[in-house]
Amino acid sequence: MHTSDWHLGKRLQRRSRDSEFDAVLAEIVEIARRTLPDLIVHSGDLFDRYSLSPGDLMRAMTSLSALRSVAPVVVVGGNHDSPHWFDVLDHVFQNTAEPGAHPVTFVHTAADGSGGGRVLDFPTRDQSQRIRLAALPFIHPNRFMHLFPGLGTTHGAYAQGLRGLQEELITQLHEGYSPQHDVLVFATHLYLSGALLSGSERHLDVSDAYATAPDDLPRVSYCALGHIHKPQALTSSKATAHYAGSPLQFDFGECDDAKSVLLVEADPQRPTRTAPQRLTAGRLLKKFTGTLEELAFRAEEFSNTFLDVTITSQNLIPQLSQKVATAVPDADVVYLTEDCAETRITPLNVSDLPQEEPELTESFRAYLTEHGTPGRVADEVLAAFGSLLHHPGGDEPPPCPAELGLQEALAHPWTPDSTGSETA
Incomplete structure (x- = not known):
């Protein structure tokens, strides 16, 4: 034996x-x-x-x-x-x-x-x-x-x-x-x-x-x-x-x-x-996946078992563990999972993705808009981004608006006047 x-x-x-x-x-x-x-x-x-x-x-x-x-x-x-x-x-x-x-x-x-x-x-x-x-x-x-x-x-x-x-x-x-x-x-x-x-x-x-x-x-x-x-x-x-x-x-x-x-x-x-x-003396381990109502309907099937329960629902069920225990009073629930439609995260399939990649500058514009970048600043940032995007090699890119503004400020620095206030 x-x-x-x-x-x-x-x-x-x-x-x-x-x-x-x-x-x-x-x-x-x-x-x-x-x-x-x-x-x-x-x-x-x-x-x-x-x-x-x-x-x-x-x-x-x-x-x-x-x-x-x-x-x-x-x-x-x-x-x-x-x-x-x-x-x-x-x-x-x-x-x-x-x-x-x-x-x-x-x-x-x-x-x-x-x-x-x-x-x-x-x-x-x-x-x-x-x-x-x-x-x-x-x-x-x-x-x-x-x-x-x-x-x-x-x-x-x-x-x-x-x-x-x-x-x-x-x-x-x-x-x-x-x-x-x-x-x-x-x-x-x-x-x-x-x-x-x-x-x-x-x-x-x-x-x-x-x-x-x-x-x-x-x-x-x-x-x-x-x-x-x-x-x-x-x-x-x-x-x-x-x-x-x-x-x-x-x-x-x-x-x-x-x-x-x-x-x-x-x-x-x-x-x-x-x-x-x-050998038949041991308690059985069983799994269940379905609604709370279906679990209660099959309660007799799970009598004197250890149970791994997954409850499916459209909306979150308050006090779920107590309701499951009431539904199957003669089972010992070891694991409890709620598969709720309103909280479920569904991963994207390849077929769900855009077939054509969006234009990069437009994607960046949408990003700036989403984050509340002011229009004038956004225009300057987009101009700098476009300039860098189209000059990826070693060529010197043309100056962007922000760079032109900095050059102007350096050429005409602020100086204090005779009254102690600052003038250009």
């Missing part, structure tokens, strides 16, 4: 979702108890933040304890997970396990920044086969120079370094590998080029500079991918690869996503098959 990106502690614009997490985690545990998988893989981002609340920590421990009562559990470190907290959880689970209990294994980047990948072996429930799992946690881009010295700092260096780590891990995976007996699985937390983002991922960690090509995945029966919250399959020539996605809708870019966990049936002698198991 493949699950991923729980992001325990994540909020929606400061709104707690703890009750939803409790419900959906109970649903995941129930699916595990019903289907009895041989192995449960969590492909990263168990938590949303490095600093944990006691409630989030207890929620993770309770859920993982319930899952390990069904099958072994492996949790791969994601970009949101703290290696130090993973060490704490590992210590707790190792020292509280009853004899014969299934293990819970945490695979993360070490505190010194080393890669931290591991190969783990798990017998199937009927002991007829062995699952060989290569687990590669998220490698932070700000640590890659320490991990991959000599590769440089180009965009391709990070992906090249990851390929090197992956190749080392896959070499270990094939040591003692039996093609008739072993099922090979690769679990990792990384961004594959071509993956569809939802909008709730941390954008610095899903840029094209740090993308891995799907065909760079190893040749295994199944690749359990984490990091992207929209559940999806990735086309790879070497493996069946899936992002399990998040168990709750975290962003309005996920409105149309059906959340699930994946059951993976893998066998060395047959193609791998996947079967999503729908």
